[in-house]
Amino acid sequence: MGNPYDPYGQQPGYGQQQPGYGQQPPAQPGYGQPAQPGYGQPPAQPGYGQQPPAQPGYGQPPAQPGYGQQPPAAQPGYGQPPAPPAQAGYQEVHHHHYGSTGQLAEWGSRAGGYIIDILIIGAPAGVLYFIAGLLAGSGSGGAAVIALLFYLIGFAVYVGAFLWIVYQEGTTGQSIGKRQMGIRLVSAQTGQPIGFGMAFVRKIAHFLDGILCYVGYLWPLWDDRKQTFADKVCNTLVVRN
Template identity: 30%
Template structure:
């Protein structure tokens, strides 16, 4: 149904004339464009009587007009001007000849194929069944970006990855309380006198930088940082190398897999992935430089829209996937597994 109301409009086929549009088609004969049209539709014209059938002519050598080529257009045919604003093709409209382009913004009616060479405007989806011409490139923003699914699984979200990392930090912290507790106690015994001496120096008008830490404090600090690094390595690398999951990743149902297959990473590859992040831990004693570098690595998946890889994932060529709720696990195709736990 057309959205153009009934009334007198310029004929798109003959701009020098105007005709009456009843909402579905043109009625009556055309009148000059500058003439004042009557109110309402034109009067109904009586149909002319049928023409008499031509009498058969005797066969003879009389010349007959040569038939026109079916490929040539009729006399006077040419490109037509665009229709008035809001005009929609009436029912029964057929496609224009090959090579003739529709007006800008035109959309084919439902169930009708667009003419050859037609391209959908930017930001609009093509009609069903439309095939692009050779060499055609879609305009930017026409098709939404496809989300990668490594080995058929969705990528792990940034939220679950953050929660899993916080759980792992808490687990490593508990290990440090047990293993590093004695070193932390000895360091505190050295720190309390130095702190009191600093307060006394500042009360007497001195500077806090005049009080220097003892060499034993520095040794205890480096020992705690090295032990913390080794505890983190022992906690994460073996579990990622064998199953792709630490305690936090198991709770959040995410898993580390290789980009090329789903085989276990092995300790060597898991160590390389951890080292890109964990070996900066001793540098915490250098004005917190190690902490800053580790923080940048942890937020780096935000800037990778394709695979959400952190810097340590790019180093090891790994990706973090989200496991579905049906306990289905990634299984390498070469093993013949079906990808479900508890099944042969």
């Protein structure tokens, strides 16, 4: 005779105990939930048609990250040095550098140095010429001789000052005016002073800068290498210290 409390007519097996009064029967796994293995029992194996979790085989690469995921950073291999950090992109800064010659001098600095040199060369000679002119205008014979003497002395002072300026530029790259403005004259090829002879030739070549309304002296304002015509002839640059 069936148990009225067993809707399916199932009886406990032989040797099995019924739950006592007030005790709950053992929990059965719900629909779709796997039963948990007992203590000491191996985990349940996947059923027919189910795939086990993929493990990378021997010698096979690990699984690739899914779409939209970042791959892990590559680690350097054994015995290989770590990759250097990424360098910032090259930023081109136009400071007009040419090898070891330094930064090109601006036109204002060049003009200031040139004016100082002209004053050093011309001021003493100008004073002597002024005195000579006063003596020559007196109409006296003796005064005319003295005036001629002053003219000669003034010319000698002018030539001497001119050659001294050329010597300073050729051997050190700096006249007094250039030294005061913090600039110097160098060879475009070596970055070194050009010597007395080439400095003298450069002074003579300034004649080309005076042609066409002195446009050669203004040429450094728009020239890429900030050169006058004399600089281009002698292949020289004026740079900052």
